[in-house]
Amino acid sequence: MRKEYDVRKIKLSPSVFAADLGELKNQIKELEESNVELLHVDVMDGHFVERMAFGADHIRALKSMTDIPLDVHLMIECPEVHIDSIAEAGADIITIHQESTARVLSCLHKIRNRGIRAGIVLSPGTPEETIKYLLDDVDMILLMSVNPGEGGQHFLNSTVEKIRNVRAMIGDRDIDLEVDGSIDHETIKPCYEAGANVFVSGGYLFKNIKENTEALRKAVR
Known part of the structure; x- marks a missing residue:
């Protein structure tokens, strides 16, 4: 995957947390037909964030259902304890929170040493x-353009300036800049113009997968 992955490309990463689990196979088929680039999987432990969701077994099940690369977001305390199991389950990308561990650099090296994007x-x-x-x-x-792991939030406009600042920090490095939280056909555009190229969308996209996937793409054309 690393050889084929293009950090310059605009990518949609639908959040499986917003999927209808009873219709998950059908919805994944729709995502495949809509040519989404990634599938965003939130792992939540009920400690770092209030909610609990998904784990290695769920990631393994998703991996067996689709070839869409899995973009796994660890919203957990002490991610270093779980990196191996998440990697073995089939994650293609693993992201960890700066706030979640004192061993950030060690975690990133551990992920990359497995040939997985960190x-x-x-x-x-x-x-x-x-x-x-x-x-x-x-x-x-x-x-994050909302507080992680909390529902019913609105997009934080301050995120746009933060994206712009981080894009400047990245410079010419091959780094994707992703934004997650209340992304729809209106909020995606300022994020894209500020420098983001990967967009996580949950509730909005899953309301009508094909129509809203196209609306997101249209907004950044």
Whole structure:
């Protein structure tokens, strides 16, 4: 995957957390037909964030259902404990929160040493300057445009300036810049114009997969 992966390409990463699990196979088929580039999988532990969702067994099941690369977002405390099981389950990308461990660099190296793309995530309240020392050790930077693991939130407009700042920090490095939280046909455009190229969309996209996937793509053409 690493040889074929293009960090310059605009990518949609639908969040499986918003899927109808009773219709998951059918919805994944629709995502495949819509040519989405990634499938976003949130792993939540009920500690780092309030909710609980998905784990290695679920990732393994998803991997058996689709060839769409799995973009796994660890919203968990001490991710270093779970990296091996998540990697073995079939993750293609693993992102960890800057706020979740004191061993960030070690975690990123552990992920990359398995031949998997590694990324760092910033919650809204975490300044972008905190990841400057990691820029040569990541393949993806994920900026949260809502507070992670909480429902019913609106897109934080301050994220746009943060995207712009991080894109400038990235420079000519081969790093994807992803944004996650209340992404729809209106919020995607300012994020794209600020420099993001990977977009996680959940509730909006799964309301009508084919129509809303096209609406997202149209907004950034």
